[in-house]
Amino acid sequence: MAGNDLLWHRRAVLGAMASLAATPAIACDAGARASADPFALGVASGDPDSDGFVLWTRLVGGPLEPLDAKAVEVRYEVAADPAFHRIVRAGRGLAHPERAHAVHVEVAGLTAGRPYWYRFHALGATSPVGRAATVPRSADRLRLAVTSCQHWEQAQFGVYRDIVRAEPDLILQLGDYIYEQSYPDLPKVRAFGAAEPVDLDGYRRRHALYKTDPELQAAHRACPWIVTWDDHEVLNDYAGLANREGLPPAIFAPRRAAAYQAYFEHMPIRPSLWRGRREPRLYRAVDWANLASLSVLDTRQYRSTPPCASPTVARNVRLTDCANSADPSRTIMGRAQERWLADRLAREHRPWALIAQQVFFAPYWLDGDRRTTFSDQWDGYAANRARLLVEMSRPTVRDAIVLSGDVHSFWVNDLDAAGIPVGSEIVTSALAAASPPVGRFGDVGRNNPQVRFHDTVHAGWVKLDLRQREMRAELRIIEDRADVASRFRTVATVTQQSGARRVAVLDR
Template sequence: MPSTPIDAHARTDIDPFGLGVASGDPSGDGFVLWTRLIGRGLAPLDAKAVSVRYEVAADRGFRTIVRRGVLPARPEAAHSVHVEVGGLPSGRAFWYRFHALGATSPIGRTTTVPQTSARLRIAVTSCQHWEQARFGAYRDMIAQQPDLVLQLGDYIYEQTYPDQAKVRSFGTSEPLDLGGYRQRHALYKTDPDLQAAHRACPWVVTWDDHEVLNDYANLANRTGEPAAMFATRRAAAYQAYFEHMPIRPSIWHGASTPRLYRAVDWGDLASLSVLDTRQYRSPSPCAPAGIARNVRLDGCAEAAASTGTIMGATQERWLDQRLASEHRPWTLIGQQVFFAPLALDSAGRATFSDQWDGYTANRSRVLQGLSRSTVTSPLVLSGDVHSFWVNDLNDSGGRPVAGEIVTSALAAASPPRGASATL
């Protein structure tokens, strides 16, 4: 890394680790560790680069330290740090902590992926609105000792809903720039149940729309803001997201735009392909140019266009190659929005534009990949719709290909009655 001047005189009279610690993206020999130093009242730390020490131990008492190091927390990254740890034994639990500014962080627990395994317990979560509910569901989730938490988006919400009951307040207006998104993420990270869940085990995260703006698709958005202007807001939201999540920098910074789709496989038991269904979408079907809203489509031919994609061509090829080379008994796809067809009328003509129903050709291509002989037990894991579903996924001939489990919101209002013909 380039040399970085360290602010040797930086001091704080509060706990700089007030946003907690986290780990994520485990592999057979390591994981990524995260924390962010914070100032008073969730304000950014008033300092230049600050030295942060980290320790990884084979025991909770830190009697056997297996990795340690020092790295700078820079103001241009909101004093966040991401440590990619490697070269550790597989299938082991480890404990970690950070030291900075005379303070020591809480202790987190994480794991490396076993080479062989007969068991994987995943807790799947989505949609947590700060104002609409507390995050106490994490207590039960962690009590069941999952190996992984898979967060499928809407980790934060950018907007308030005046007609919904509130248990607490954002306290600020909707974020529009980097400072606003940093503040919103920091607020979320103060929740004690969320902090405890991050400390308990590694997380695998991906975003949906509310991390930026409700219903956005690539650079199309609800208000028709010009693409160049919206790109600035989206970039700020993406930057703040990375600064607050346990994501490997080597993946995120490995392309011209931030990359979030990736593989997090569990030994010889399960492959997990994590998708990004927001950043690479083709234009919303049957919508004015530059507009993206979740609206009812009634017989919209554009939704079936062969050029329509919710994943983008590069990500589609990446997933298809993974499915072609699959050798594990379980094939898991973690992604954001409702994958199965969801009819809004008895005739099955009306659907929602923001889900895979708006990009049916892309869905057919994924189902074709899941139909390969290499894939034996495929399962799509989804969120977004604030309700629980178990769906059969069939090909065009009605033959079963895979299953889908849709998790409800962790902390957000239920959908209105009559949201689909099935409800």
Template sequence: MTSPDFLWHRRAVLGAMASLAALPSIAVDAAARSDADPFALGIASGDPDSEGFVLWTRLVGARAAPLAAAAVLVRYEIATDAAFRHIVRAGQGLAHPERAHSVHVEIAGLRPGRPYWYRFHALGATSSIGRAATVPTVADGLRLAVTSCQHWEQARFGVYRDIVAAEPDLILQLGDYIYENSYPDGARVRDFGAPEPRDLAGYRQRHALYKTDPDLQAAHRACPWLVTWDDHEVLNDYAGLANREGLPPASFAPRRAAAYQAYFEHMPIRPSLWRGRREPRLYRSVDWADLASLSVLDTRQYRSAPPCAAKNVARNVTLDACAEAAAPARTIMGAAQERWLSDRLAREHRPWSLIAQQVFFAPLWLDGTRRSTFSDQWDGYAANRERLLDEMRRPSVRNPIVLSGDVHSFWVNDLDGPGGAQIGSEIVTSALGAASPPAGRFGDVDRNNPHIRFHDVEHAGWVRLDVDRAAVRADLRIIADRTDATSVVRSGGTFTSPSGSRRMTASR
């Protein structure tokens, strides 16, 4: 018998997907013009492969307000040079009001392993120029910028200047791209200027505000992005349809669907990931030639209900000897996503297997008896973690590394199997721009967690990950003052994993 919760989930998701997938029969507003810059939210590229990528922009009115127009014709150009002397692709499409006048163009048929420049034209205006790139077919190196957690009110986003200067091949954003909530007791460097979003208009407004940040815009122009969501894109700590307000699915599912729609409207994500599907699929892969596989997970949408919690309630709380957290049927990924990742790891042939996901993966014990932990992390879904660790032990998987975010702090963790068998490593990036966790939040980390090699709970920043055939090198880049866009960013520690070692060690 189908549960009411499932029906509410399906109705909400189908409604959101239908609004994204439909091509409404609507007159083109051929006479539309704008006195303001319609490209004020910037441009972006993402999800690259060997033949192309997706291009994104969203047209807006004055002060980044929704554009008051029917469907608008948007043209794009792609060139092999920044001066656009050699245009290799040009086309056009419609920006529909039902999609907030966002534009997603999937490009194919380009040459692998080279940069391209792109721009848009609409409403008598031309956008800035962005740089995209295709994935090579053979590669000796990959540079990733790994980021997470950027709170508009708590920080400036000047860290992106350090990221752009590093010239990464790809920026990997692991969630909490926006925050829906304020923290009244914390210091603010700027304001949301609007209440917490609860409907489509509110989430669109919050995304648009973020997109006005000049450093964030510059980073989107610099190279392709690969993004996934965590909880704050909807509501802090939500799990499936359970939520911190304890709302029944009938009330929470429409809010989640609105947040999902706004997210897709504002991100450089391939539209084929949601059109024609029954639910928005965000888990996917971007494999880098013959060097590294990169699997991107969604650990929010398909979660089992939180362990040892009241019905419909999801909050990140301390669990104390909660047997339910280890129940075999519990999942943080969902059955379909688990099968997808299992199949990828079974067919792995590249030397490096990178698994990008949102929340702390390794055990994080808060006491010496190993009974106390947090519910919102993989510790609340321990059986799913053990299944994934088993998959990572396959003979085909030579060098697995999990990339995580969420906890506003840097961590380097060993991932061990039974008897201390070395399986892989986890690198946790700190918040790009958000407050550090409260003092003492994680207890006596070193005494309670011998598998944790490093932690820094005081600094914001990002991780520069350099991959070559011999090793992976992680540089933890920390910012001195997250409230100052011009603050110095420096290395807070470097770690190396030689191929075959399945361990990260501090570099001298």
């Protein structure tokens, strides 16, 4: 990108992100009253550490309507028991209209390694009770529920029933929490009931619609979540400020900023990650005691423009003989995030290093000559992947596991650096979305020996159990994604011994 274009690019981003730093109104609306349940969007917790977590809710005037009020006082309570006989933290604050009356409370000073229950009070109403938990100081087990891709129109969210029954310690959502676009050629089980969002009000309404789903609400109440975004939270396939519609930065940057603000307003993310910054930061660490590090990445905001394409256009296309994808100057993470992750891996001391990110990480070839790949995956940023694989091969990293989503299918892949095993990748299928078209991935077995398992037919989730010496992952599928009460089963089980740097057993 030319110097003047780059300067304009940055100015567009900074101008658009100014809304995230706006000063909220301070006048309290003491006379505000709710004509409907102000907690109709539910409650949630997230990003736990050893002494606390963040709590979330959003006050609304109706399930999809903003609250018609100025700043409203909200009280919260955290208890050591579900009946709230022992309240250990309580406080109050203001829910501001500039933030859609969303509430984020960072709770600290709690005891490590135990569950807590929480609720909110506002406008004469009390919220549902949610269950949170703090990270233990020493741990011999961790259960993660890994999810991705939930399209409101294409499936019910019945998979969350299976997840809640499994009683995970954490739910890890790898992006495409909402979808901005409808697909008229695919069957629908329900409708968005609104046009594609392009501004703050539209994105707020789309998030609010999702939050009305009872299965999703139950999963948010069950345990803390860790979230990161992919593309559909803004616009399919976007990369930095390049986008599939070819919109110039002056138009797309405000749209992206609106989508980012709506995402923050509806997610249990620590506000300290966002406030006081020139741009919202989502990459972060959420580690689990002495058992596992969890590095959560953002592979959308900082991407270089797509390889072998117009600088303003981003679409997931087949690339053949695209030398630009291997350009060392290209990045999917951005330099600051890349340095941050390299530093974490250099100081790794836990048996399991988990890297949570959005898109297919392993090399994937669509032809036998290894000339053709997809542009939207890490193959479009091959030099960045090569650098990360080198960092993953450090002696400090005993076992690295990359957790990915995006492709609406299950995959288990070997990861190598210069022919030396460095780790594994587990890709979860869509939780609630259509499967990819038949033949999209070509001849998997012939072209890609690094693929140990794949299932491109079913939707579901990954139940990942970690112990000091073993990882076990069950790839769980829903038999009928249109039926909220459908049955579930395990389509494959993956195990790996600590120190092996490779999936050792695969039962189908």
